[in-house]
Amino acid sequence: MTDTVDDVDLPYTEEASHQEKIEALQERLEVVEQQNEEMRDRLLDANAENNKYQQKLERLSHENEKLKQSPLFVATVQEVGDQGVIIKQHGNNQEALTEVTDEMLEGIEPGSRVAVNNSLSIVKRLDDEADVRARVMQVEESPDVGYEDIGGLEEQLNEVRETVEMPLKKPDLFKDVGINPPSGVLLYGPPGTGKTLMAKAVAQQTDATFIKMAGSELVHKFIGEGAKLVRDLFQVARDHEPAVVFIDEIDAIASKRTDSKTSGDAEVQRTMMQLLSEMDGFDERGEVRIIAATNRFDMLDRAILRPGRFDRLIEVPHPDEEGREKIFRIHTRDMNVSDDVDYGVLAGETDGMSGADIKAICTEAGMFAIRDDRTTVQAKDFRRASEKLETGDGDEDVSRTFA
Numbered sequence: 001m002t003d004t005v006d007d008v009d010l011p012y013t014e015e016a017s018h019q020e021k022i023e024a025l026q027e028r029l030e031v032v033e034q035q036n037e038e039m040r041d042r043l044l045d046a047n048a049e050n051n052k053y054q055q056k057l058e059r060l061s062h063e064n065e066k067l068k069q070s071p072l073f074v075a076t077v078q079e080v081g082d083q084g085v086i087i088k089q090h091g092n093n094q095e096a097l098t099e100v101t102d103e104m105l106e107g108i109e110p111g112s113r114v115a116v117n118n119s120l121s122i123v124k125r126l127d128d129e130a131d132v133r134a135r136v137m138q139v140e141e142s143p144d145v146g147y148e149d150i151g152g153l154e155e156q157l158n159e160v161r162e163t164v165e166m167p168l169k170k171p172d173l174f175k176d177v178g179i180n181p182p183s184g185v186l187l188y189g190p191p192g193t194g195k196t197l198m199a200k201a202v203a204q205q206t207d208a209t210f211i212k213m214a215g216s217e218l219v220h221k222f223i224g225e226g227a228k229l230v231r232d233l234f235q236v237a238r239d240h241e242p243a244v245v246f247i248d249e250i251d252a253i254a255s256k257r258t259d260s261k262t263s264g265d266a267e268v269q270r271t272m273m274q275l276l277s278e279m280d281g282f283d284e285r286g287e288v289r290i291i292a293a294t295n296r297f298d299m300l301d302r303a304i305l306r307p308g309r310f311d312r313l314i315e316v317p318h319p320d321e322e323g324r325e326k327i328f329r330i331h332t333r334d335m336n337v338s339d340d341v342d343y344g345v346l347a348g349e350t351d352g353m354s355g356a357d358i359k360a361i362c363t364e365a366g367m368f369a370i371r372d373d374r375t376t377v378q379a380k381d382f383r384r385a386s387e388k389l390e391t392g393d394g395d396e397d398v399s400r401t402f403a
Helices: 018-068 132-136 154-169 171-177 195-206 225-239 263-279 321-331 343-349 355-371 379-391 398-402
Strands: 073-081 084-089 095-098 113-116 122-126 184-188 209-214 243-248 288-294 312-315
Touching: 084 113, 154 171, 154 184, 154 195, 154 288, 154 312, 184 195, 195 209, 195 243, 195 288, 209 225, 225 243, 225 263, 225 288, 321 343, 321 355, 343 379, 355 379
Parallel strands: 184 288, 184 312, 209 243, 243 288
Antiparallel strands: 073 084, 073 113, 084 095, 113 122
């Protein structure tokens, strides 16, 4: 803090000259200017502090007003009639008849999401939003899998292409003949035989949005939550046409119905009913193709297997010897393989193995070459890898590779 004006003495004595008085006044003027500058800075700081508290006051006032308001609940419009609007509140499934203004009625139709207060009066209309979990399942880009990555499944792949790819790429062919394209494909067979791979390849070929989910992800403990997720899933597909919806492990929600009265079984059946409705409902699905896969075909309910829902039931078995040879060539095309490797012999020695098993053999054979400090994979590496896969053990200890 600088000196105050009172600290500066003015030599107003008779002995003081005019020059001394002028210098004293200049000194006092400098002090006044310094004080003015300091007061201006303090005023700016005070204004900034005041603005901060003003914003805090406005925020607290806004929150206080919100707390004073009645809580709002989400509901769905069931019917719109002359007597009013029938709504169903989410959570407790309570239905009520309520009146709305003519202005509010213009933007409301059956299926609209609305906000209601404690008296179940409609306050405002809400935007239709798909469940965020359904949006997460969307694959933005086409999968990086082509038909050349699939071996030993030519017949099955052609059937899938006829059902999924052809309606998306050549819809006029079905119009000219006068038939509707097949509605869906169900792939069944042992694990690791390439069911998911085929679905990805078809989606990549059609440049369609690929939406993959597992049936177990649709099973929830809250009533109606699984059915809502199914609705949202198909809505996301319709919003991003053309789209391919791939449901893996469909037996989790489409198993045979029993007389069980538990709430868990009832919720699974509600989810399946919603899936059946989406697959064979009154609304057109548009350019949305459905592919499902299961390892337990014997567990599926007959309702989901009837024509109109899955028009193509395609078995995906273990590959034959010719198919196994093609799969070996596919998974070794980027590997440095020795000339002593005979793919025909490898295919004959791997009878009963799936495509996933063969891929594992190729990877393990490469690991054996790395352990021996080689850059070339030899025939003996494939034999050792096959033996290890069959027995679940091997001659080599993986831990010593990193010793």
